[in-house]
Amino acid sequence: MSDIFRKALMEDAARINVPQMTWKQVKQGHRRARGKADWKRRLLVYASAAALVIIVIGGLGFVSPVMSKALQKVPIIGELYWSDNPKLSQYASEPDLSVTDKGITFSVQKIYYDGKRLNMLYAIQVPEGYIPAPDVQLKILLDIDNKVQLNGKPLWDYSGFKILGASSTDSLVSKNMYGGYLSYHLASDQTIPQDSVLTIPVKQIGMVKGDWTLSVPVSGTAINSGAETMFPQNASTSYDGMTLTVSKVIKGPVYTDITMQLRQGLRADGKPVSKTSLLEDFGLPMEFRILDTNHQVIKLSSPKVNDQHFKEVGNEKIWDFTIECKTPSSDVKAIVIEPILMVLYEKGVTEGNCPTMPQLAVTVPLN
Incomplete structure (x- = not known):
């Protein structure tokens, strides 16, 4: 009976589609769509494992x-x-x-x-x-x-x-x-x-x-006593009229919080200097992914963007925010934060995944 139950759960899990972030998901403005899909898959997979352990209890x-x-x-x-x-x-x-x-x-x-x-x-x-x-x-x-x-x-x-x-x-x-x-x-x-x-x-x-x-x-x-706070120097990258900067890193034993700022220059008429169009409908116009210094994706859960604040000062638009990610293993001495542009879905025009922006990626030391 337990084998049948496990097989059914595993088949259900296999049928769940867990896509990368697509244009349609961005249009919906639901930043956690991928995480929830991942969670559903994990829930079914681990539920099957749990069933093997406690099937006897369930029968009793x-x-x-x-x-x-x-x-x-x-x-x-x-x-x-x-x-x-x-x-x-x-x-x-x-x-x-x-x-x-x-x-x-x-x-x-x-x-x-x-x-x-x-x-x-x-x-x-x-x-x-x-x-x-x-x-x-x-x-x-x-x-x-x-x-x-x-x-x-x-x-x-x-x-x-x-x-x-x-x-x-x-x-x-x-x-x-x-x-x-x-x-x-x-x-x-x-x-x-x-x-x-x-x-x-x-x-x-x-x-x-x-x-x-x-x-x-x-x-x-106890947890915070093991946290390390760093203020990285020159952790900033500029491209196409935009600047992405890391000002503070709090590396805890479980989570790492990275304080960041995105600046976009404006022309005299108030329009952006950059040729890249930023979608501001959902707040910060970017998501991010975490890479190692060889620009390979580190297997961490998708970083979360928190504490967003926007202001327009003089000839600049400024977004202040914090990225939360799981703390990498101790052998990772630095990470690269690479932006993913938020773009509205348009049928027949914007298909596939949202584009990354490696030209604006920032390297962040972790020690």
């Missing part, structure tokens, strides 16, 4: 407290959601906290917090006979993005901390076990506590109402 139905404790030591949830970043799991804390109400157990398995990023893995055990919600929109068991608090202050725009993004999802990993992921990215232009208490007020799981509230201590002190 009810998960006993002893089995529950043993199951928490199996990194199924982490494999599902953190498989592409082993360091994230390595530096995460394991609070081993859980609460049970109405026969449902909610537990926090791992938390990563560095003062800017908060990632949490959780598990939900449901009793035998649990019936999922019929509405597909309600099948995600937890809807807590805008309810979680840090030191009593909501992690949500306009009512608490300023965040750049939040996401949550969960999925069935066995007959009676759901695994979930919750993440936040906090804006850097605010005071964020390094040591705090995370409060997760859960009042409903699926269609069942109850109280599964948990308070979890979190700290970014």
Whole structure:
């Protein structure tokens, strides 16, 4: 039975198309389309692996407290959601906290917090006979993005901390076990506590109402103590009336944050000096990819652009922003940040992938 289940999942995963960033995706203005496609593929692949481990538990139905404790030591949830970043799991804390109400157990398995990023893995055990919600929109068991608090202050725009993004999802990993992921990215232009208490007020799981509230201590002190801050000299490239500059690099054990600026000169009539047309409909008119000094793509997840700010000063347009990427291995002494132009899709004119701009690439030292 497990072989059949695994084969079906693997066949489904193989049918999922995971394209590179295309013109049509750019037109939609959805910067994370590729990441979500990758995530879907990984979820199916690791779900099949998880099924092999816990198919027996799924067949038994009810998960006993002893089995529950043993199951928490199996990194199924982490494999599902953190498989592409082993360091994230390595530096995460394991609070081993859980609460049970109405026969449902909610537990926090791992938390990563560095003062800017908060990632949490959780598990939900449901009793035998649990019936999922019929509405597909309600099948995600937890809807807590805008309810979680840090030191009593909501992690949500306009009512608490300023965040750049939040996401949550969960999925069935066995007959009676759901695994979930919750993440936040906090804006850097605010005071964020390094040591705090995370409060997760859960009042409903699926269609069942109850109280599964948990308070979890979190700290970014240990992680940030291992971070290295650099201010690279002459990390700037100019081409076609544009200049791309790196002013600061914070290299942590898990993530690296690179502070950058893009400048575009303007003529007296206010039009750009450059011949290259920049699409400004979605904010910063570029995405980026990370290369090594031999201009080969480093196998990191797609870098994220954060903390965007735009201004027009005198005869220049200026974009300030930060790039976040996974920290490369210690043998990588420098990386090259290469722009990818954002261009609107036009049928019959702009087909294929968005063009890279190697002439404006910047080399960034990491030590």
